[in-house]
Amino acid sequence: MKVAVTGKGGAGKSTISGALSRHLAAQGHEVVAVDGDPNPNLGISLGVARETVESMEPILNALIAVGHTHDDPAPDPEDLLARYGVAAPDGIVLVATGKIERPTDSCLCCGSHMTTRQFFGDLRADDGRIVIADLEAGLNDLLWADPDPDDVVLVVAEPSAKSVEIARRATSLAADLGVKRVLGVANRSAGDDDVARMSEAIGADVVVVPDDPAVEHADHLGRAPFDLDPTSPAMLAIAALATQLLDGA
Ligand SMILES: Nc1ncnc2c1ncn2[C@@H]1O[C@H](COP(=O)(O)OP(=O)(O)O)[C@@H](O)[C@H]1O
Ligand SMILES: [Mg+2]
Numbered sequence: 001m002k003v004a005v006t007g008k009g010g011a012g013k014s015t016i017s018g019a020l021s022r023h024l025a026a027q028g029h030e031v032v033a034v035d036g037d038p039n040p041n042l043g044i045s046l047g048v049a050r051e052t053v054e055s056m057e058p059i060l061n062a063l064i065a066v067g068h069t070h071d072d073p074a075p076d077p078e079d080l081l082a083r084y085g086v087a088a089p090d091g092i093v094l095v096a097t098g099k100i101e102r103p104t105d106s107c108l109c110c111g112s113h114m115t116t117r118q119f120f121g122d123l124r125a126d127d128g129r130i131v132i133a134d135l136e137a138g139l140n141d142l143l144w145a146d147p148d149p150d151d152v153v154l155v156v157a158e159p160s161a162k163s164v165e166i167a168r169r170a171t172s173l174a175a176d177l178g179v180k181r182v183l184g185v186a187n188r189s190a191g192d193d194d195v196a197r198m199s200e201a202i203g204a205d206v207v208v209v210p211d212d213p214a215v216e217h218a219d220h221l222g223r224a225p226f227d228l229d230p231t232s233p234a235m236l237a238i239a240a241l242a243t244q245l246l247d248g249a
Contacts (some may be wrong), residue, residue: 002120003132003245005146006174007156009137010186012187014041015215015225017134018045019235022226023242024130025090032081033094034133036116038094038140042134046088047224059084060098060115070114077122087158089227095119111233112136113144120145138166139173149178152245155202156185159194166199181248185241207244209237 005017017033025031035042035058043053059080068075085093097119098112116133125131135141147153153174157167167184174182182200186195188211198206212234218225226235 001245002123002125002133002147002151003154004120004133004142004145004151005134005154005156006135006139006170007137008158008160008163010156010158011137011163011166012185012209013156014042014045014134015234016154016185016187016209016238016241017042017132018224019049019238020242020245021046021088021092021132022090022224022230023235023239024132024246025092027232027242030127030129031092032085032129032131033088033092033191034116034120034123034131035094035096036112036120036133036135036145038098038100038112038136039095040099042096043086043088043094044222045224046092046094047227048086048088048094050222052086054097056086056094057084058099059119060095060112061101063115074118074122077119078124080119089224090102113141116141117144117146117192120147139170139199142170142173143177147174147177147179149180151179152181152183153179154185155184156187157198157201158188159186159190159197164197164201167198171202183207183241183244185243198225198234207237207241209234209241 085095088094097115157163184206186198186206187209214232215225218228
């Protein structure tokens with residue numbers, strides 16, 4: 001199963017991707033967590049030490065460093081995972097697609113999208129492996145990631161009107177891409193109104209993740225919310241989301 005997590009910046013994509021990965025991995029599933037943000041920080045939400053996150057070599061940066069160009073044959077995704085993936089808790093392997101570091105001759109922006117597409121598209125997801133891609137904010141990366149009809153798109157929004165509007169567009173884009181399973185996540189919901197607005201935007205039921213001080217507290221400490229309290233309200237809601245994904249609902 002491959003899951004692309006999309007939504008506006010600050011919607012909670014990394015928080016949800018990280019906690020979802022942890023819940024699934026803690027149940028014994030093989031999980032590959034792909035950080036598609038050019039400012040990679042999914043590692044923090046997963047519970048990887050900050051120094052490890054900082055020292056990670058993203059795929060695109062590594063390929064540019066060895067002179068790889070678009071004209072060269074695409075590298076083997078399993079080889080890239082073995083080379084550039086780092087160990088995260090519960091056996092998760094974390095890999096970043098690209099990081100903006102300094103001006104370069106190559107098109108780092110487009111290159112990072114291209115890398116995400118190629119990696120997300122080509123990475124093996126059989127034998128029960130679950131690939132969770134925390135995409136760059138906005139819709140561009142979803143378009144580039146080009147999920148298959150059988151992949152899952154998780155559209156995350158917090159209650160602001162802008163976040164919900166981007167969720168509406170992401171849902172419509174995912175449908176245009178032919179994706180059959182699009183799940184909405186009403187994150188940081190504080191009441192029925194928030195949930196209703198998100199359901200209306202997504203056009204279907206949404207998974208509700210409550211606004212949870214424990215998540216914010218973990219963020220301040222630079223820790224994974226799952227490590228601080230796996231039974232906090234938001235973490236339990238994300239556990240239910242994991243079950244829903246596994247059940248194919
Ligand atoms: N359910 C929640 N309850 C409280 N705070 C949350 C919740 N989800 C996310 N946050 C906080 O919102 C901020 C943005 O979350 P993040 O996952 O980094 O968003 P994104 O990856 O979409 O930019 C972070 O400070 C995070 O701790
Ligand atoms: Mg993020």
